[in-house]
Amino acid sequence: MILVTGGAGFIGSNFVLDWLAQNNEPVINLDKLTYAGNLNNLLAVQNDPRHLFVKGDINDGALLAQLLAQHKPRAIVHFAAESHVDRSIHGPAEFISTNINGTFSLLEAVRAHWQALPEAERAAFRFLHVSTDEVYGTLGPDDAPFTETTPYAPNSPYSATKAASDHLVRSYHHTYGLPTLTTNCSNNYGSYHFPEKLIPLIIANARAGKSLPIYGDGQQVRDWLYVSDHCTAIRRVLESGRTGETYNIGGWNEKANLDVVHTLCDILDELQPKATGGSYREQISYVADRPGHDRRYAIDARKIERELGWKPAETFDTGIRKTVQWYLDNDAWVRDVQSGAYLTWLEKNYTARAEQNTEA
Structure with missing residues (x-):
């Protein structure tokens, strides 16, 4: 049995579904169900006896101790995190609480559990911490991609809290011997x-006839990784990664944000043409950039390929087409997550920026 934190979120729920599709090992799924945690993501396994969902907070040490004592998982896969840069700018306190304090609480509970295990179980135990490339900061246009030894230089409250959690995980391996693994x-x-x-x-905005907001000039570059490929990589690291090591996971797909939006518009033009004619590109608008916006991220994923034999199965073209089709086929899911709280957030984040509209 494994314990997954944040397993009702985007990557976590995909991992749980992927895990149960690949093998019969049960999963304890611990999630606080904040705004981005959604049990509808897990409808396919709601009656699966291999999936035990527990609503709870990783800051709750007593709950963590109880779950570890009762279920004795052989591994922890730690996804639980506040993860949106814009939200961290508006309200960093939640990021401190979950990403730093929550990871600390989890590590403490797991350390106590692990130290009490019989020797063979202690040796086989693993704590896999899922992190982000944003801890490395930003790259220039001609800089080499991030490697596992790139110095940390976080530029947002979100990435700073993830960097802190990475350092905590590292310290628990080197100080206490906890068999940790970190993926960025x-x-x-x-x-x-x-x-x-x-x-x-x-x-969502394109289909609703709303503006498609682009920060700044839209030339911020990201390396795009299809979530199913990420799940496969995590399973591979959990299975065979060297304890104490970090593995960067990337898609080898560097794309400027504006190019991504153009691709989305073109696929929608093909799969769901506008009733009024014309292209969804006509809905693009430019809004003021966010503070401290990193210009470029790029991952060098050669270590995980060299040591563990993993590389992404999807290209950006195949993955993005599957993604658009999924959203077209799952209107009910989209409607359910677009709650009043979510609409209030959009108003807060984008309306003020639109008022500072910049030419691009």
Whole structure:
């Protein structure tokens, strides 16, 4: 049995579904169910006896101790995190609480559990911490991609809290011997992605006839990783990664944000043409850039390929087409997540920026 934190979120729920599709090992799924945690992501396994969902907070040490004592998982896969840069700018306190304090609480509970295990179980135990490439900061246009030894230089409250959690995980390995693994991934996309992030936001707004907001000049470059590929990589690291090591996981797909939006518009033009004619590109608008916006991320994923034999199965072209089709086929899911709270957030984040509209 494994314990997954944040397993009702975007990447976490995809991992749980992928895990149960690949093998019969049960999953304890611990999630606080904040705005981005959604049990509808897990409808396919709601009656599966291999999936035990527990609503709870990783800051709740007593709950963590109880779950570990009762179920004795052989591994922890730690996804639980506040993950949206814009939200971290508006309200960093939640990011401190979950990403730093929550990871600390989890590590403490797991350390106590692990130290009490019989020797063979202690040796086989793993703590896999899922992190982000944003901890490395920003790259210039001609800089080499991030490697596992790139110095940390986080530029937002979000990335700073993830960097702190990475350092905590590292310290628990070197100080206490806890058998940890850390993965730093590039930008994920795919099914069940909460529509505050670029790709699902653009799809939702395009279909609703709303503007497609582009920060600044839209030339911020990201490495895009299809979420199913990410899940496969995590399973591979959990299976065979060297304890104490970090593995960068990327898609080898560097794309400027504006190019991503153009691709989305073109696929929608093909799969769901506008009733009024014309292209969805006509809905693109430019808004003021966010503070401290990193210009470029790029992942060098050669270590995980060299040591563990993993590389992405999807190209950006194949993955993005699957993603658009999923959103077209799952209107009910999109409607359910677009709650009043979510609409209030969009108003807060984008309306003020639109008032500072810049030419691009």
